[in-house]
Amino acid sequence: MLYNQPNPLEVKVLSRRFTLPNSQSIETYLANDGYKALEKALGMTQDQIIDEVKASGLRGRGGAGFPTGLKWSFVPRQSPKPKYIVVNADESEPGTCKDRLLIEYDPHQLIEGVIIAGQAVGAEQGYIYIRGEYRYLIDVMDRAIDEAYARGVLGDNVMGSGRKFHLASHSGAGAYECGEESALLESFEGKRGNPRIRPPFPAVAGCYQSPTILNNVETFCAVPAIFLNGGAYFAGLGSPKNGGTRLFCLSGHVNKPGVYELPMGFNLMRMINEVGGGVRGGKKLKAVIPGGSSCPVLKADECDIAMDYDSVAAAKSMLGSGGVVVMDEDTCMVNAALRIMKFYAHESCGWCIPCREGTTWLKKLLTRFHEGMGQRSDIVLIGDLSKNMLGRTFCPLGDAAAMPTIAFVEKFKDEFEAHLDGKPCPYEKSNRMVAA
């Protein structure tokens, strides 16, 4: 059973099998177009496969939105080294809970996408890095992988093609940082999850320093639909340069929170009101984080935008990982900024000093502020400190902490000022903070 009711406005492509009985099983998958896309791809050249993905307009669903076909084309296929496909199932961006469903309800769709990626670059081995907290999904994935081996979909002779492809799951052990591609690879190799300097990017020197395609779960899950119906079909589902649909995770103060598959470019206000059933308790909308906690917050009057990478970027935020966090008029924005900063301070791996120190000091400053002991000069200091973190770290965690903070301070300066001079937080109900 699904965790939330579907909505009639959804366009179900990746989630179309979610409600079928035994949707996890290979029988259900095979009876519903399963592995037909792979069959097609096995008859295509590597260039044709990459061109099809390029034509689909698919962009990375992990958050950065990099064109997937282009990313695949960076893999030096002539390299004598083995090539690897690595799936990032380390879903841990606050506000995001979609990859969980993609694995839970349709693990074979992911396997098929991964094998097709393998064909695009001549890889014979893939790994699925699943966050440790998703233990039950490792079991789901292992069962599906065993089924695929038993049916000859995985193994030394993929669907009778004579080509090899092997796949295995891999458990993480709790670290947000490992959702960043180079840290994930370090962690995968059995080390601390510190990021690597890039370039070289994983396409050239990734898993075991070999050429690697590394994408998010949802990105790979979109691949079968592209080959089944053609890149042009997939591109046509979304908005220009933003192909397909995506799984948006609505959370926070909405009447019907849930994961909904909507076309790229779907209007954010419609998403909140018509899909999410509007703001809870008939309250007014104050702000929305459009793509997970690292994306700059949007004020209510900035929310009439198309939810695709370019439109959200034009509104000076990011589409990110699809985690849409809705906040009503009673939400204290200092509190929200503080909670998010506590998260980044906890998760900073400590490798780069601007991030390690910056997140810690921002947490201290915001805590002081929220407790009513802030000074007017702190407002400037919070902004300055954040801006000095931007672009000064190996991985984007520093930016991910700084960018939302800058937006909170700039857009809700009045709320920060309302906390000055020992005044209690004006939003008593959301004033609850917890020591972490």
Added chain:
Amino acid sequence: MTFSPELEARFEKFLAKYPADRKRSAVIPMLIYGQDEVGAITDELINEVAKRTGATPLQVTEVVGFYSMLHRKPQGKYHVQVCTNISCLLVGGAELWEQACKKTGLGHKETSKDGLISLEEVECMGACSWAPAVQVNYDFYHDVTPEQLDKLIDGLAAGKKPEQIAEVTKVSC
């Protein structure tokens, strides 16, 4: 160090996943599954994982310190984890955490004297749309109310298994 036959079989499977000269990749999976059986990351477990993966004990130890799910001291039989990150916070995650502390008399990362229950305030666990969320060991509970949490903790304290507590339903299995 001896493990159960099930864990031995799992370790063997883990080690077979990676290229022959890359066994170190099995360090983290072996540590987390090993911890589940042993109860904590002991020196013995570190040495055993090091031996089997070709890493040094120091390399394994530095990994243990990095990951939030790996711990050197035993946790409770039921490790109750309450998320208070932004999506949960907005819909009562903080109140749920306070209730968990009050009900158990425990604080962050504390374990009851009988070793039955431990408590942890955790970061986003990936249940944002069904918040506030709680995990007991690896099982998810969605849309948890303070009353449900009370009943869950009462049930665990009374020696019931999570699946025997009718008032709350696990969503993952």
